[in-house]
Amino acid sequence: MDLVWELLIILLKIVVVVLLFAFPIGSLMTLLGDRKQSSLIQNRIGPNRARLPGINHPLVGIPHFLADGLKMIFKEDIIPRQANRFWHTLAPAISLFPAIALWAVIPFSDHYCTGTATMVDYRDVCVDGAFYNLFSISNLEAGLLYVFAISAVSVYGAAIAGWASNSKFSLLGGLRSSAQMISYEVTMGLSLAGILIIYGTLNLNEMVVVQGQLLWDWLPMWGIVVQPLAFFLFLAAMMAETKRAPFDVPEGESEIVAGYFTEFSSMKFAVIQLSEYVATVFVGSLVSTVFLGGWQVPWLYGDGFYFGNTDEPSIPLPYWLVIVLRVGSFSIKTLFILWLQFMLRWTLPRFRYDQIMTLGWKILLPLSLANLVITAFVVLVLL
Amino acid sequence: MIDYVAILMLGLVGVAMCATVVALSVLFGPRNPSRWKGTAYESGSEPFGDARIRLDVKYYMIAISFIMFDVEAVFLLPWAVVAKDYGAYGFVVAMVFVTILVVGLVYEWQKGGLEWD
Numbered sequence: 001m002d003l004v005w006e007l008l009i010i011l012l013k014i015v016v017v018v019l020l021f022a023f024p025i026g027s028l029m030t031l032l033g034d035r036k037q038s039s040l041i042q043n044r045i046g047p048n049r050a051r052l053p054g055i056n057h058p059l060v061g062i063p064h065f066l067a068d069g070l071k072m073i074f075k076e077d078i079i080p081r082q083a084n085r086f087w088h089t090l091a092p093a094i095s096l097f098p099a100i101a102l103w104a105v106i107p108f109s110d111h112y113c114t115g116t117a118t119m120v121d122y123r124d125v126c127v128d129g130a131f132y133n134l135f136s137i138s139n140l141e142a143g144l145l146y147v148f149a150i151s152a153v154s155v156y157g158a159a160i161a162g163w164a165s166n167s168k169f170s171l172l173g174g175l176r177s178s179a180q181m182i183s184y185e186v187t188m189g190l191s192l193a194g195i196l197i198i199y200g201t202l203n204l205n206e207m208v209v210v211q212g213q214l215l216w217d218w219l220p221m222w223g224i225v226v227q228p229l230a231f232f233l234f235l236a237a238m239m240a241e242t243k244r245a246p247f248d249v250p251e252g253e254s255e256i257v258a259g260y261f262t263e264f265s266s267m268k269f270a271v272i273q274l275s276e277y278v279a280t281v282f283v284g285s286l287v288s289t290v291f292l293g294g295w296q297v298p299w300l301y302g303d304g305f306y307f308g309n310t311d312e313p314s315i316p317l318p319y320w321l322v323i324v325l326r327v328g329s330f331s332i333k334t335l336f337i338l339w340l341q342f343m344l345r346w347t348l349p350r351f352r353y354d355q356i357m358t359l360g361w362k363i364l365l366p367l368s369l370a371n372l373v374i375t376a377f378v379v380l381v382l383l
Numbered sequence: 384m385i386d387y388v389a390i391l392m393l394g395l396v397g398v399a400m401c402a403t404v405v406a407l408s409v410l411f412g413p414r415n416p417s418r419w420k421g422t423a424y425e426s427g428s429e430p431f432g433d434a435r436i437r438l439d440v441k442y443y444m445i446a447i448s449f450i451m452f453d454v455e456a457v458f459l460l461p462w463a464v465v466a467k468d469y470g471a472y473g474f475v476v477a478m479v480f481v482t483i484l485v486v487g488l489v490y491e492w493q494k495g496g497l498e499w500d
Contacts, residue, residue, distance in 0.1 A: 010389045014396050073404075076413045081421035082433070093401035100397035104390045138389040145460070146390075167423035168434045179442050182449040189456035196463035262424055267408030271401060354499035357445070361497045365452065365488070372459070373481060376466055380474050383467060 013137045026277040033342040041346045077266040087164035092271035095157025098150045099278040105143040107205040109135035109295045109326040117302025122213045124302040143204040155181045162260035173259025177250030183360040184240035190368040191233035194375035208294035220298045223291035231291045238283040245345035288333035295326040
């Protein structure tokens with residue numbers, strides 16, 4: 001295919017993934033998850049005043065998200081006098097950049113097959129055609145390493161925001177968040193080592209393809225089935241990485257006001273908030289990609305459902321319906337992990353800072369090392 | 384190659400998006416600075432001293448431990464990807480490596496390097 005065409009397709013994919021998936025879900029979650037779900041749990045009504053023009057219905061508070069964005073634009077952007085103006089202005093961009101860049105490697109469905117898709121050995125094969133990467137922005141071979149690298153960059157956003165404001169609350173928030181994020185990054189990397197041993201690839205789409213394999217001809221080999229401990233370790237580490245409750249001491253309201261974004265106002269504040277929510281949605285999509293089978297629907301392959309060890313599909317389906325089912329399956333899993341994160345916020349009390357450090361270094365790190373050793377040993381014995 | 388171009392394009396879209404929204408607020412937002420608006424927030428009282436104070440050594444300890452164990456992870460991940468091909472030999476080598484690091488972790492733990500209080 002010629003280059004201009006390919007670049008156009010990439011641009012289209014970026015628009016669809018970022019503007020139609022990550023951002024709307026991220027910002028809707030601000031509302032539905034953080035405000036409406038919170039209000040339901042606390043037995044109050046929550047946002048219900050804003051209306052869309054012409055519709056006299058609160059629409060579960062969705063217009064509030066538009067109203068908030070609009071309001072932020074018309075607010076004064078205050079930079080404290082002692083602050084470092086350059087870094088204070090750049091900090092929101094530095095926190096939003098990794099949250100967006102991470103989406104590059106998430107596969108929303110299998111590569112598109114230009115010929116006829118069918119199944120051999122529990123994975124799609126393409127007859128009379130080739131696979132073409134249409135459902136992830138970039139089919140990077142080192143996909144998971146890219147995720148680690150970029151999520152490490154997100155430490156800078158909070159640290160710089162805290163330092164540049166030159167306020168004591170901001171500095172404390174920035175310090176806390178950087179210390180917490182680097183502590184949990186170790187667990188994040190090591191807990192996935194077991195997954196890498198089993199799947200033997202760093203490419204996220206290939207990883208999802210391997211999860212379509214069946215154990216004993218009926219159980220899909222999803223990450224949560226073969227690595228249940230790693231699932232919990234990774235989810236905890238990722239929640240600490242995105243500073244979600246119960247790990248939200250960097251912005252603990254009762255102690256240090258708003259933490260590292262105390263001195264931010266107007267659209268800069270909105271950008272920092274938005275980057276946190278987009279990162280939260282990303283956690284949902286990464287956990288479902290690695291541990292919940294990503295776009296896999298159990299027993300569904302290129303041309304339909306296969307029940308039992310058969311060569312012909314038990315329920316044949318057209319290829320477009322398979323793709324729709326797969327994208328839908330991925331979205332539902334992502335939303336499920338999101339819902340779980342918001343429920344955990346109101347279920348668990350906030351940890352103390354020393355408890356967070358103890359959990360990270362003395363519990364999760366040894367557990368992820370043990371998980372790695374045991375996985376390597378079991379794989380060695382079974383081979 | 385096209386995969387890296389895609390990442391570059393996504394990055395540019397991200398930067399452009401930040402620039403647009405912040406520029407919007409600069410364009411449309413009001414601008415009346417005052418003496419008290421420009422002070423750092425310190426619960427309503429007048430801020431005293433500079434915020435860039437000396438920090439607790441605990442944060443440096445965490446940073447050093449992080450370097451150690453994250454480098455460990457960097458060395459372990461490539462082995463993990465090809466662990467099946469390397470079989471018993473790779474397993475033994477990796478376990479020697481992990482053992483050395485576990486000894487390091489235990490030592491740091493015993494010395495109190497992981498204590499927050």
